[in-house]
Amino acid sequence: MILDEELLGSLTDAQRRAVTHIDGPMLVIAGPGSGKTRVITHRVAYLIRRGVKPYHILAITFTNKAAQEMRNRLTNLHIPPGATICTFHSLAARLLREFSDKAGVGPDFSIYDDADQKAAMRAVLKSCELDTQSNPPGRMLEKISNFKNNLVTPDNLAGEEPEFITKILAGIYRRYQEYLAENNALDFDDLLMKLAFLLRDDAQLRDRLNNRYQYVLVDEYQDTNHCQYQIARGLALNHSNLFVTGDPDQSIYGWRGADIHNILAFEKDYPETGVVRLEQNFRSTPEVLEAADQVIRVNIKRKVKDLLSTRTSGAPCELLHYSSEYSEADGMVRWIKQLLEAGLNYRDMAVFYRVNSMSRVLEEALRLGHIPYQIVRGLEFYHRREIKDMLAYLRILVNPADQVSLVRIINRPTRGIGTTTLNRLLDHSQNTHVTIWQVLSDLEQVGSLGVSARAKVKKFVDLINKLHTYLEKPVAEIMRKTYELSGLEAIHKAECHEEAQANVKELISGAQRYDQETEHPTLSDHLQQISLISDADAYDMEAGSVSLMTLHAAKGLEFPGVLIVGVEDGLIPHTRSLMERQDVEEERRLLFVGMTRAKDRLALSYAGSRSFQGSTSVQILSQFVRGIPGLDHKRGYYDDLDYDSDGTESMDDDYPDETYDFAVGQLVRHPQLGPGRIMEIIPLRKGPKAIVQFQSGLRRTLALKYANLEPYDPYDY
């Protein structure tokens, strides 16, 4: 224990209490910039120094990137390796692979991404003779995803609701699951669901895993969904050494099934819980925190928490106003140059936006301004055609049952196998209940096939068989051979498609890195890892460039200078969250997360007009920011359109500085009408009126002055 001081010396009392907590459940409510990552890392280090074997520790992070970083930090602390540090999804993939017999899948299962899922769903709808017009695959999948996130199986569903629509959906869900099983494939949600079921139903396996992972740590617990909740619970059932950290104010994945109640109710779920609050913020200036607090404080569903900056006063936060997204983009370039002059490096700056589509205009401006930048979108690479083609070939090598991948490349490059031939093969497979690969291997059985078609298919089968012989080689080598022998390389060369060649090269060097870093590299394992890569994983801290990313991807990062663009109604909060999900609070949290990434300089910008899907619409400043004090409201410089013809400013007339006691989206109680939610606030000269949607279904417009509304909180803490 002599070593402890060296490890703990730099920590605050609260951090130290969290790090040194030994047995039993522990909840760390950690505000932004409170050193949460540090606490988790140090805790892992502390446990190991106390004699806990590294392989008894499981730390679950939100992204692969975060896992990688934690591993690096531990190495820097001279902690011996061996702890399992990964995301929920990679953990699930790993365990399902290890216990594939119990999970009812082949160990080399494919992991289907969005596009694969859609292809699978199309095939299912086709086999059910349903058209994709009235049954959009995307919507079906969204519903199915929700079911899976809540551990609802087709069987549960069939019994539950007798409604016609649900019945059809249950049938499709069932067929979809069967189809995936036939393909030896799992989608993202399956990974979690299968593991959760395994932990629930197989006590022997659960005990074994409880024994293996005696200390379980979960980061970003506020963004866990029901599946993940059950997995965490199952893993810690016997020892209760469950250590979770999170911040309810930073829960931004509700739309994906994340349930903020998991963290809010942790103390109830685990009565023995020790709780530590980390409220000091070491990251941001008081100015940044004050602005961020103004945004978040309006939320109802939260535990009130002060953000206490440990830093001295800095620059005021700016609010920049432009006429259009183009002048906003120019403004961004000027903002970057200003910060550069003030002594920051490009890598110290980041620009966040609500939707990916906003990056285009920004990119153009950056290129024009000769500013180095990186767009943090790791998935983009894997969505490219040439990469998907390569991966489809590789998947078939390890998982011949994978029809989705097979269909993708059986005629790519074109080898004369058209839709007719393909359909004959698929039909035969389905009618005789023989896997597609067996059908291909025994073409004589398919009577409907002509001689020439048969020869062409045979050639394809020979190709795959040939590639099979390389399967024991290093992964990079298999890829090289695949690229060459499949003919993909030839068509890329013939088409002078240099970008495609470069991308495949990049894919191969990724494999090379994997080969070197991994103890027992296999193609199958590498493919599964690739499937679980996320956008955020692409962020390169070392690069000397300005980072551009969505607000979601910004989670967990920090930058000396942050600019958030498009702070407008309709974007933050997004129109769709206002319409459908009634979850305006999550949008508020999203902006809060973005703002609290800033260490020293924070700027928000908005444009008076923005073109969107071809048409231009008038935009106004986000309701989240309207009227909050402490923001230095400026027009974008050089932005002629922002000035009236006489040169005077008129902005204050457009956006009254009024502050309301109530906000859109807020839950309120009316003395007579009961609980409801504020849908809209209309500023009038006589005072603001609110449109309130009551729980009873009634919708009324009330003058706030007279309505006697009071804040309503359905959740008691």
Add this chain to the structure above:
DNA sequence: GGACTCTTGGTTTTT
């Protein structure tokens, strides 16, 4: 069987 054009639809966030 394959390449090309036309149409339609879609508003976000992602493991």
Add this chain to the structure above:
DNA sequence: CCAAGAGTCC
């Protein structure tokens, strides 16, 4: 406005 899917023509 732009991409994916459907339809059309060779």
